[in-house]
Amino acid sequence: MGRLQGRIAIVTGAASGIGKAAVELFLSEGATVVGADVTEGADMACDAGSEEQVRGLIDRVSRDHGGLDIFFANAGISGGFASISEQTAEDWAEILRINLIGPFLAIKYAAPVMKDRGGGSIICTASVAGLRSGAGGAAYSASKAGVINLVQTAAQQLSGTNIRVNAICPGLIETGMTKPIYDMARDRGQEHRIGELTPLQRGGEPIEIARAALFLASDEASYINGQGLVVDGGLASSHPTTRRFDIRML
Template identity: 80%
Template sequence: MGRLQGKIAIVTGAASGIGKATVDLFRNEGATVIGADAVKGADILADAGSETAVETLIKNVVAKHGGLDIMFANAGVSGGFASIAEQTAEDWAEILRVNLIGPFLAIKYAAPFIHKRGGGSIICTASVAGLRSGAGGAAYSASKAGVVNLVQTAAQQLSGSNIRVNAICPGLIETGMTKPIYDLARDRGKADRLGELNPMARGGEPIEIAQAALWLASNDSSYVNGSAITVDGGLASSHPTTRRFDIRML
């Protein structure tokens, strides 16, 4: 208890799943936490992919609470498993807007205020799908690969600021985003096969990602910077799946 005592944090995508679990955990560890989401269920309604919304969110939190120490850019959308042949440029634009531009905006507007507090932590939710193919749709995977590179680039550009920028790469976690996968498996009586492709042979829980976020937010990870931490039961060690589409559809 108290690992984040006196810290001020913002968590996006906070209405459910990983975001909600993180808000609860950070508060239990002593932080003042403002949860934001584009849907009801968080402290503040905010579109994580809108520059105006993100800038306003961060400035309002700083004005009300006196500063900012931790920014967790967690909000994201899945975009489904449609193939490259089936997706449109508009599909890609929206997925990239939330999943990649969102973390960029969080870093851009949070970093100056975190620097004023003497440093802190910025965390972005990426995915094992961003490390190699086989764990998500094309647009989703590309957006999450961008997040991994973004935190590396941001860590370098913030050299000397005492701001650490890292990503978490979750595997299969039961959240609102993955609910259709879990529901389908349960309806077919195959719930025991969820997560079977990772060595732990199970899916993960939101709290298991929240615990990783807590570690990255706290001083326990004081020398971790520009990294992408996998929390996936070992899935990223192989990704033994593939999805093909008929090239004649192009």
């Protein structure tokens, strides 16, 4: 208890899943936490891909609570399972807006506030899909690969500020975004097959990602910077997948 005592934190995508679990965990560890989301159930409404709204969120939290120490840029969308040939440029633009521009905006506007307080921790939700193919759609995977590179670049550009920027790369976690996968398996009586491609033979829970975020937010991770922490039950050790060709691209 008390690992974040006295810290001020923002969590996006906070209305459900990983974000909600992180808000509750950060609070239990002594932080003042503001959860933000586009849907009901969070403390503040915020579109994570809107520059005006992200800037406003950080300004308000800093004004109301005296600063900012932790920003967990967790909001994201899956974009569905359409193939490259089926997606439009507009599909890609929206997925990148939320999943990649969102973390960029968090870093851009949180860093100056954190610098004034002597440092801080920015955590971005990436995915094992950003490591290699086989774990997500093309646009989603590209956006998450971008997040991993973004935290590396940001860590370098923030040298000397004592601001750490890291990513978490979850595997299959039961959240609102993955609900269709879980529902489909349950409807078919195949719930036992969820997560069967991981060495742990199961899917993950939101709290397991929230605990990783807590670690990266805390002083226990004081020498971890510019990294992508994989939390996936071992899935990324192989990324086994069934290859499917789209003949329209041949």
